[in-house]
Amino acid sequence: MTDLVLSDFAVARGPCDVLRDINLSVGAGEFVGLLGPNGAGKTTLMRGALGMMPHRGQSSLSALSARDRARRVAWLPQAREIGWPVSVADVVTLGRLPHLARGQKPGETDRAAIDAALSRMGLDGFRTRIATQLSGGEQARVLIARALAQDTPLLMADEPAAGLDPAHQLGLMDTLAAEAARGRSVIASLHDLGLAARYCTRLVVLWQGGIAADGPPAEVLTPDLLARVFQIRAYVRHTDDGPICQPLGVV
Amino acid sequence: MTRVLALVLVLLIVALFALSLLIGPAGLSPARSLAALLRGEGLAETLVMREIRLPRAILAAMIGAGLGLAGAAMQGYLRNPLAEPGLLGVSGSAALGAVIALQTGFAAQFALGLPLAALLGAVLAVGLILALAGPRGGSLTLILAGIAVSALAGALTALVLNLSPNPFAASEIMFWMMGSLADRSMTHVWLAAPFIAIGAVVLLAQGRAFDALTLGEDSAASLGVNLSRLRLVLVLAVASMVGAATAVAGAVGFVGLVVPHILRPFVGARPSSLLWASALGGAVLVLAADIAVRLVLPDRDLKLGVLTAIVGAPLFLHLVFKTRGQGL
Amino acid sequence: MACRRASKALGAVLALWAGAALGGPPERVVSINLCTDQLAMLLAKPGQLVSISRISQDPNVSVMLEEARKYPINHGQAEEVFRLNPDLVLAGQFTSSYTVGLLRRLGVEVAQLPIVTSLDQIPGAIREVGRLLGRAAQAETLATEFSADLAALRANPSNRPRAALHYANNYTSGDKSLANDILTAAGFANVALEAGLSGGGTLPMERLLMLMPDLIISGQHYPGASRSEAVLTHPAMNALRDRHAGSALSDAEWVCGTPAVLRAISRLQEAYE
Numbered sequence: 001m002t003d004l005v006l007s008d009f010a011v012a013r014g015p016c017d018v019l020r021d022i023n024l025s026v027g028a029g030e031f032v033g034l035l036g037p038n039g040a041g042k043t044t045l046m047r048g049a050l051g052m053m054p055h056r057g058q059s060s061l062s063a064l065s066a067r068d069r070a071r072r073v074a075w076l077p078q079a080r081e082i083g084w085p086v087s088v089a090d091v092v093t094l095g096r097l098p099h100l101a102r103g104q105k106p107g108e109t110d111r112a113a114i115d116a117a118l119s120r121m122g123l124d125g126f127r128t129r130i131a132t133q134l135s136g137g138e139q140a141r142v143l144i145a146r147a148l149a150q151d152t153p154l155l156m157a158d159e160p161a162a163g164l165d166p167a168h169q170l171g172l173m174d175t176l177a178a179e180a181a182r183g184r185s186v187i188a189s190l191h192d193l194g195l196a197a198r199y200c201t202r203l204v205v206l207w208q209g210g211i212a213a214d215g216p217p218a219e220v221l222t223p224d225l226l227a228r229v230f231q232i233r234a235y236v237r238h239t240d241d242g243p244i245c246q247p248l249g250v251v
Numbered sequence: 252m253t254r255v256l257a258l259v260l261v262l263l264i265v266a267l268f269a270l271s272l273l274i275g276p277a278g279l280s281p282a283r284s285l286a287a288l289l290r291g292e293g294l295a296e297t298l299v300m301r302e303i304r305l306p307r308a309i310l311a312a313m314i315g316a317g318l319g320l321a322g323a324a325m326q327g328y329l330r331n332p333l334a335e336p337g338l339l340g341v342s343g344s345a346a347l348g349a350v351i352a353l354q355t356g357f358a359a360q361f362a363l364g365l366p367l368a369a370l371l372g373a374v375l376a377v378g379l380i381l382a383l384a385g386p387r388g389g390s391l392t393l394i395l396a397g398i399a400v401s402a403l404a405g406a407l408t409a410l411v412l413n414l415s416p417n418p419f420a421a422s423e424i425m426f427w428m429m430g431s432l433a434d435r436s437m438t439h440v441w442l443a444a445p446f447i448a449i450g451a452v453v454l455l456a457q458g459r460a461f462d463a464l465t466l467g468e469d470s471a472a473s474l475g476v477n478l479s480r481l482r483l484v485l486v487l488a489v490a491s492m493v494g495a496a497t498a499v500a501g502a503v504g505f506v507g508l509v510v511p512h513i514l515r516p517f518v519g520a521r522p523s524s525l526l527w528a529s530a531l532g533g534a535v536l537v538l539a540a541d542i543a544v545r546l547v548l549p550d551r552d553l554k555l556g557v558l559t560a561i562v563g564a565p566l567f568l569h570l571v572f573k574t575r576g577q578g579l
Numbered sequence: 580m581a582c583r584r585a586s587k588a589l590g591a592v593l594a595l596w597a598g599a600a601l602g603g604p605p606e607r608v609v610s611i612n613l614c615t616d617q618l619a620m621l622l623a624k625p626g627q628l629v630s631i632s633r634i635s636q637d638p639n640v641s642v643m644l645e646e647a648r649k650y651p652i653n654h655g656q657a658e659e660v661f662r663l664n665p666d667l668v669l670a671g672q673f674t675s676s677y678t679v680g681l682l683r684r685l686g687v688e689v690a691q692l693p694i695v696t697s698l699d700q701i702p703g704a705i706r707e708v709g710r711l712l713g714r715a716a717q718a719e720t721l722a723t724e725f726s727a728d729l730a731a732l733r734a735n736p737s738n739r740p741r742a743a744l745h746y747a748n749n750y751t752s753g754d755k756s757l758a759n760d761i762l763t764a765a766g767f768a769n770v771a772l773e774a775g776l777s778g779g780g781t782l783p784m785e786r787l788l789m790l791m792p793d794l795i796i797s798g799q800h801y802p803g804a805s806r807s808e809a810v811l812t813h814p815a816m817n818a819l820r821d822r823h824a825g826s827a828l829s830d831a832e833w834v835c836g837t838p839a840v841l842r843a844i845s846r847l848q849e850a851y852e
Contacts, residue, residue, distance in 0.1 A: 052472055070475035081467035083330035084520040094463055098475045130520075146466070150474070277785035294823060295788045302815035303785055353804040417803030419747050426806055434749070434784055436814045550781065552748075 002027045003072070003154035003185045004049060008057035011041070011048040018044050020209050022057070026187060028153065031180035033200035033217075034189040037230055040206040042189040043078065046156050050075055061154075070098030074150035076157035080143055082131045088142050089127040092117055095149030117149035120175050137164050144172065148179070155179060157188040161195060173199040193234065197221055197245035205229055217243045227251045253524055256517045260531035264312060267538035271308040274545050275299065306437045311541040312534040313440070314432075314500050317447040317492035319533020320526060322507015324454045327461035327522035328381075328485050332512060332570055333390050336493045337504030337556075340400025341376040345490075345497035346427040347404045347411070348372025354415045366446050370494030376400050377486045390574045429556030430501030432541050439499040446495030450488040451530060457484060458523025465522060503556050505563025506533050512566060536562075604713020605667035605688075611655040611678070612671035613640065614835035615692055618708040619669055620646050621837070622717050630663055639801055642831045642839040657681040667711060695836025696778075698760040702726050704836050725838045732844050734766030740851060742767040743787055744829065745816065746798030747807040751782045758833055761840055765847040767794065788815060794825045794851055825851055 002025050009022040019041045026032055034042045048055040050073065051062030061069055074095065082091060095117065096110040106114070118124055121141045126134070131142050140163055147155060155176070161169045169192070177199045180186045190196045196203055196217065203220040205213040207229045213220045218238060226234050226247075235246040272288065273281050277299050287296035288305065318336065325334040336342050352358040352368030383396040408427055412420045460481045463471035472478055496503070510532040511525055518524035537555070540562075544553040608623060609630045610616045616631040620643055633654050634640055635647040653659050657678045660668060668689045670679055682689050690711050695704050702722035709718020742762055744751045752758035753769065753776030762769050770790040774782055797811045810816070820826045827850040832843035 047469070050473060052469060066472070066477055067475045070473060073473070075469065075473035077467060077469040077473075079467055079469070081330075081465075081470070083465045083467070084515070084522060086465060086520045090519060090521060091466070094466060094470075094474065097459055097463055143466070143470075146470075275785050276783040277789045294819075295791050298788050298815045298818055299785045302813070302818060303788075356804075358804070415803040415805070417801045417805045417808070419801070419805035419807035420803055423806050434810050434813060438814060550783065 002060070004187070005060040006045075006049055006058065009045075009048070009059060010056040011044050011053055012056070013044075017209055019048065019206075022211060024204065024211065024214070026154070026185050028183050028185050029180055029201075030185045031177055031199065031201045032185070032187045033196035033203045034187060034206065035191075035193070035196055035203055035220075036189075036206035036212075041209065042206055043158050045206065046075070046158060046187065046189065050156070067098065070150070070152075072152055073154040073156055074147040074152045076143060076147045076155070076160055078158040078162070080136070080139055080163075082139060082143070085130045085132045087127065088118075088123060088129050088131050088134075088145075089114070091131050091142050092123075092145045092149050095146040095151075098150065113149050113151045117145040120148060120178075121145040122171065137168055140164055141168065141172075144175075148175075153184055155184060155186045155188075157186070159189050159191065161188075161190060161192060169195060193221065193226075193230075193245045193247060197236070197243040198241075217245075221245050253518055253528070256514070256528060257531065260528065260535060263535045264531060264538065267535060267542065268308050268312060271311060271538055271542050272300070272304050274542055275304055276549060302436060303434070306435055306440045307432050307541065308538070309440050310432050310435050310443070310500060311538045313444060313447050314496040314503065315506060315533040315535065315537025316530040317450065317496045317533070318503060318506035319510040319529040319531075319536070320451055320454055321489045321492050322533075323511040323522070323525045323529035324457070324461070324485060324489060325377075325507065326511055327464060327525065328481070329384060329393065330464060330467075331390055331393060331574075332515075333393055333508070333567070333574065335505065335508035336373075336377075336489060337502060337506070338401070338508060338567070339376070339380045339393065339397035340402075340404050341373050341380070341489065341493050342497050342502035342504065343401045343404035343408070343428070344376035345369040345373040345494045346502045347408045348494065349498040350408050350411050350427060354411050354417075354420065362442070366442055366495045366498045369498035370446065370490050372404070373490035373494040373497070374486060376404070377490050381482060381486065390571070394571075425554060426501045428502055429554030429560075430497075430503035431544075431552055431554050432500055433552045435499060443495040443499045446491045450490075450492035450495075453484055453488040454492075455526055455530075457481060458526055461522035461526065501554075501556070503537065503559055505556075505559040505567070506536055508570075509559070509563045509566055510536055512570065605665075605711070607663065607665045608667045608669065608712060609653060609660050609663050609665040610669040611653060611660060612669065612674055612692070614671060614695070614837065615669035615708065616647065617643055617835055617837045617839070618692075618705060619712065620650070621721060622705070622709050622712055622714045624712075624714060627712060629665065630660075639799065640831045640834060642835075642837070642842075657685070661685055661687060669708070669711070696755055696757055696760075698729060698757070698764060698836075698840065701836045701838070701840070705838075721838065725841070728838070728841050729764065729844075732841060732848075733764050734848065736766045739766060739768040740793040741770050741773075741790070742794040742796055743770045743782075743790065743792035743824075744796050744798075745782075745787060745811065746829070747805065747811065749781045749784055749787070749810050750779060750798075751776065751787075752779050753777050757836060757840070758829065761833060761843050761847065762796075765844045767847070767851075784810060784813060784815060788819060791819075792824055794827060795820055796827045796829050796847070799828055799830045827851070 004026040006022050006024040010020040011018050036042050047053050049059045049061050061073055092114050096106050121144055123145055161172055173195050176186045203217050212229050213225050221236050226232050231251045232247045233251055234248055237244050273284055283296055284300055286292040288300040291297045322335045326332055348371050349369040352365050358365040380396050384393050409424050412424055460476045463474045463476045511529045514528045514532050518528050540555050540558040543558055607629050608627055610619045611632050613634050616635040619628050630653045631650045633652045636652055638644055641647055668687055670689055670691045672691055672693045679689050705722040706718045709715045744758055751771045753771040755778050759769050770792045800808055827847055832839045
């Protein structure tokens with residue numbers, strides 16, 4: 001089953017195409033790392049696919065109604081906004097909104113999803129804490145828990161690892177990988193090539209408005225591509241712990 | 252917690268409503284007041300109770316609820332505790348619409364002319380403010396836009412009143428800028444009630460959307476909130492409530508700022524709960540303020556907005572100071 | 580600049596000299612107050628009154644509209660009044676003190692007539708304007724005629740119906756006011772006195788209702804709209820009129836201490852019959 005299909009997808013900003021001729025299909029169980037230098041169009045690709053920006057070509061998600069889409073994909077934007085001093089539990093409960101009919105209170109299933117999301121992000125003791133009073137990293141985890149609680153086949157996240165300490169970065173990637181292993185699909189834009197190489201099942205590299213490479217990390221992260229797209233050279237090895245990619249210098 | 256809050260607020264409304272009915276220059280005893288109100292005993296007493304005090308108390312509760320709810324909704328949408336219809340010039344623009352309708356005779360043409368004109372003025376102001384403030388509603392933009400809209404609306408209101416052939420009109424700028432419930436009647440209740448009720452019902456139904464907006468526009472949209480529809484509903488409902496309230500009582504400021512601010516901690520800051528809480532709290536505040544203006548200066552028409560501003564302006568400054576720390 | 584100031588001063592000196600030299604009745608009289616307008620129009624000889632205030636041509640407040648339309652109008656501003664080169668300006672007690680002071684500094688004689696607060700003061704006011712205009716004989720005739728007409732109209736019933744004056748903003752007139760005198764002469768008792776009001780003041784609608792007057796004399800409606808006048812047609816007042824009290828209108832005839840008040844008295848008597 002595919003959770004996202006983009007065909008001949010293009011997004012224009014003004015007269016110029018930011019993205020064009022994008023053909024991409026993501027299926028269940030995939031953990032797709034969306035890579036590319038700054039301005040390559042990673043955020044644009046995800047927001048366009050979600051129907052939040054006008055686009056040409058087809059996106060299986062933007063074709064859905066807002067309500068159906070909210071049950072198919074959870075979206076974690078890069079801006080981590082919590083507008084009011086609400087409790088952690090309240091933030092995470094927001095993830096259940098698409099599953100509740102008008103006026104319906106969260107029920108047994110909803111509470112189970114919320115509990116699971118909280119404990120997967122290590123937030124069990126945080127339920128009643130005021131979300132805006134937490135540290136940046138803790139807030140990021142709360143927002144990820146919110147997206148997990150939405151319990152959708154597809155999870156899309158814009159730089160979810162940014163601003164987290166190493167342990168929580170690894171914990172987050174573990175969680176996302178586990179979600180993928182459970183049969184969900186995950187698309188996350190990432191800047192950390194090491195994390196991408198280590199956890200993702202598939203990498204899609206955006207460059208100059210198109211897809212420069214698409215495949216398993218080992219096939220994508222070649223010295224040639226790293227030099228061409230990222231202008232870096234890196235140490236890439238395949239170990240028992242999986243692929244290692246450590247940038248060494250600018251080309 | 253929220254259930255207790257609701258109960259307390261409702262009890263306060265009932266008590267203040269009763270108090271409002273019992274206070275007035277006629278100096279009636281509570282027993283006579285009640286007999287006149289309920290059974291129509293005594294022509295003079297009955298007229299005082301049913302035609303003067305009852306509409307005044309109803310209007311205070313209704314307008315307070317409308318303004319409190321409008322403030323909570325605008326704050327919820329913009330995620331900014333400084334958003335308030337009075338400060339942002341929405342009430343002022345509604346007053347301008349009302350004054351134009353009255354002076355051109357449009358209000359006399361058909362029954363709903365007055366509230367509709369005020370609504371139109373308010374729609375223009377809310378639309379302009381939302382357009383200027385952008386999706387996130389930065390405090391600085393909001394306040395500056397509010398100052399400009401208020402100043403323009405106030406100046407145009409003064410101009411229209413000065414151009415009026417009526418010798419009393421020019422001196423009424425104070426009423427339109429500060430608001431008063433003195434000598435209003437049941438006619439005004441019927442004029443404003445439908446607009447405030449419709450606006451309230453529509454806004455209270457948007458609680459979930461406001462909750463989702465806590466996480467920003469993108470997250471809200473991904474949770475199934477139709478943002479352009481919400482924006483349209485907000486503009487029309489806020490304008491409907493503020494327009495109707497202003498058309499009959501003038502521009503009463505700060506209610507939509509003070510009430511949500513005080514009640515936010517009691518509802519765990521949830522925007523959806525804050526909607527109904529602010530409606531109840533607004534009724535409490537305006538009922539209390541309207542009782543106070545009658546106790547402080549019984550024989551003069553002290554304007555309601557004077558009291559709400561005395562309470563609200565320092566709070567506003569405090570909020571400005573607080574948000575300044577967050578980089579506006 | 581210096582030159583202009585000199586010419587202004589010269590003008591002032593000349594005006595002073597002209598006034599002093601003539602000594603006789605003023606030849607060019609300008610009135611800048613509604614009430615002095617009316618007395619001057621009644622008393623001046625043809626050509627003597629050169630301008631009256633704009634408000635006298637306002638049909639809402641003027642009782643002598645037809646007559647007033649024959650005169651050029653002024654807006655009561657010192658500059659325009661000075662340009663008319665008057666040897667007497669008639670003003671009211673409460674005419675802007677700046678205007679009056681400026682005119683006097685420019686050497687114009689300004690007579691300020693006190694507000695008439697009772698019917699008995701009217702003959703005196705007529706005679707005073709007559710004296711100022713050098714028309715004492717005409718004033719004497721008018722004053723005597725007025726006093727006789729008033730005596731004929733004055734009613735003194737044993738049982739006086741209670742009337743309330745209700746103007747915009749719930750304003751009313753109590754003791755020591757012309758309106759109160761008009762009421763009393765017409766045979767009514769003013770309920771504002773029961774409420775202890777002296778002179779003018781506001782009487783909250785609630786208290787007015789509690790006084791249950793037999794007649795409500797409402798202030799007139801001006802064109803355009805105002806919230807101040809809304810109280811005149813407040814449902815409570817309408818209900819009182821429908822279910823208990825008679826109604827009458829107060830208008831321009833009530834405003835000034837001139838013979839027009841006689842019409843106000845007789846209309847009031849007719850209204851309640």
